[in-house]
Amino acid sequence: MxxxxxxxxxxxxxxxxxxxxxxxxxxxxxxxxxxxxxxVDDFDMRHLRYFLTVVRAGTVSGAAQELRISQPSLSQQIKRLERRVGAPLFIRSSRGVELTTGGRAFLREIQSIPEQLRSAIAAATPSPRTWPVGVCGGVPAEVLAEVQVGLTGQDADWTGGGTTSPLRMRSVGAADQLELLQHGEIAFGIVRLPVPAPGLVRAVVWDEPLGVVLYANHPLAGRTELTWDDLSAQRLLWYDEGCAPGYADTVPTQLTALGWKAALHPADQDQQALFVHALQTGGDLVALRPRLAVEGDPQLVWRPLPTRAAPRERLAVTALAGTRSARFLGRAATRRGWPFLA
Incomplete structure (x- = not known):
């Protein structure tokens, strides 16, 4: 205990x-x-988080990458924690780090603190009138409407006699959502799968095959069917790693296996206007989106990939496992028939 x-x-x-x-x-x-x-007045929850992340990663460099801080800065913070504890916590070697005897004892006592703190905050906080939701870039309006109905039972255009919606959605990059979920700044996130984030539950709300998106005056726009040879000369307007971790790597790998080793043109795709502008001015630039995501835009043309096994875009609502939000999401997934991944 x-x-x-x-x-x-x-x-x-x-x-x-x-x-x-x-x-x-x-x-x-x-x-x-x-x-x-x-x-405890000299302690900071940040130092406990740094300590636990190093334990999990096994290396200071790996933990620094996960925490998005520099390795020297993380090493300095760990040394500061060790000075406050009064004993070394890690044995450092070329292979990484191992816990000392004191480090193992320290871990036993503090490993439950983050969860207990979250429980304490949840116990003190009344049921929220609004649920903050982080939304990654390029999510179709249809998905937001489905999440709205699934989580609140309200249509997207519901006004409630002037009362605001129980969901408060805002743009948050997928790479930043895990930290905001852990800190309680958002209750749910909407991301593209796969997302390399431990400790999350996921409810899939959108699962559609990808196709080629071209600007209306692109040389290939007049063709009803495209070949891999057609696509081999095109650059692919694509998500950068920070915008869609996991997904940004997985789809190009699938395309290579199918016969198109695309030259990637990473870009911020959070805003539809910038997405369309890039295709308009890119010359040999094409994109990949599900048909429903661009249907109805007169500036864009959608064509299927030349395969029956096209990569798919899966969007999911996520929540931190073991939280009230996760339990709520599980019940919503059951009601709406969303595949639920624990």
């Missing part, structure tokens, strides 16, 4: 309390609990 478990488990139940007034037994418990505060 961790130190935090012992503190939380010792909270007495005072049946004589009413309203916000603390009984004598609870006041005594508060005095005992706060007496330990002086021993």
């Amino acid at each position: 961790s130190v935090l478990d012992e503190i939380v488990g010792s909270l007495p139940v005072d049946q004589t309390n009413s309203g916000d007034t603390l009984g004598e037994s609870n006041l005594e418990w508060v005095r005992r609990a706060t007496a330990h505060a002086e021993h």
Whole structure:
């Protein structure tokens, strides 16, 4: 049992309390609990997160990449934590890092703190009136409407007599969503699969085959069918790694196996206007999107890939496993028939 478990488990139940007034037994418990505060004033949750990430990654360089900070900065923060603890936590070698005896003891005591902190915040926070949702770039309006109905039971154009929607959607890159979910800044994320993020549950809300998107005056736009030879001379307007981690690598690999080793032109595809402008001015530039994502845009032409096994775009609503949001998402997936991936 961790130190935090012992503190939380010792909270007495005072049946004589009413309203916000603390009984004598609870006041005594508060005095005992706060007496330990002086021993943690030099600690920062950031240092615990850094420590746990190094443990999981096995190397400081791998942890730094995951945390998106420089390796020297992470090493400095770990040394600062070790100075505060008063003992070395890691044995460093050319192969990576291993926990010292003290490091293993430290890990046993603090590994449950992030989850307990999330539980404490959830217990203190009333059920939200709005759910913040992070949305990656290029998500079709149809998907947002389906998520709206699935999570709230409300149509996208619902006004509720002037009341705002329970969902508050905003643009958040897929690479940043995991951290915001962990910090409780968003309740759900909408991303393209696969996404290399541990600790998430996923409900697939969109699964469509990809096809070739061309600007209306592109030389290939007049053809009803395209060949791999046609596509071999074209550059592919594609997502950068930060915009669609996992998906950005997976689809080009599938295309290579099918016969098109595309020259990639990475670009920010968050805004439809910039996406269309890039195709308009790119000359030999084409893109890949599901047909429904561009249908109805008179500036764009969609053509199927020359295969029956075209790569697919799968969009999913994600939530942090073990949270209230995850349980809510599981129930919504059951109601809507969304494939649910734990």
